Amino acid sequence: MTALAQRVASPTDKVIYTAQTHTTGGRQEGVARSSDGQLDIKISPPGSKRPGTNPEQLFAAGWSACFEGALGLVAQRKKVTLPADLAIDAEIDLHLDSGEFFLGARLNVSIPGVERSVAQELVNAASKVCPYSKAVSGNVEVEYNVV
Missing domain, CATH: 2.20.25.10 (N-terminal domain of TfIIb)
Incomplete structure (x- = not known):
């Protein structure tokens, strides 16, 4: 852990x-x-x-909003200007396996006008800052995708 x-x-x-x-x-x-x-x-x-x-939609909305805030914070620290049309599409999967429920997630992050490698660096850093991301770390399989 x-x-x-x-x-x-x-x-x-x-x-x-x-x-x-x-x-x-x-x-x-x-x-x-x-x-x-x-x-x-x-x-x-x-x-x-x-x-x-449903709870999964609420979780997706809350997490994506929080993650966007974390992106703003790390971008500010790295002196990167984020575009107004930055967007996050959160996908929360509710799984059932052998009678047990669990979640999976994907955050698809669009940062138009920012070089892909810089965008990926920001997303990686935000995943360590965002309280939702920290809360699910080690508990939910998560993909952070720059799209």
């Missing part, structure tokens, strides 16, 4: 934000609301015709 995967909060760490949600009904007929009222959604299983999103 890497040092990143072993990182846990200590009493001296500064908490900069705590997200709070209340969820009932799980993925079958769920409802999730945030404490500040900004999130109020219905949850339904993948492929369902019922209104709502």
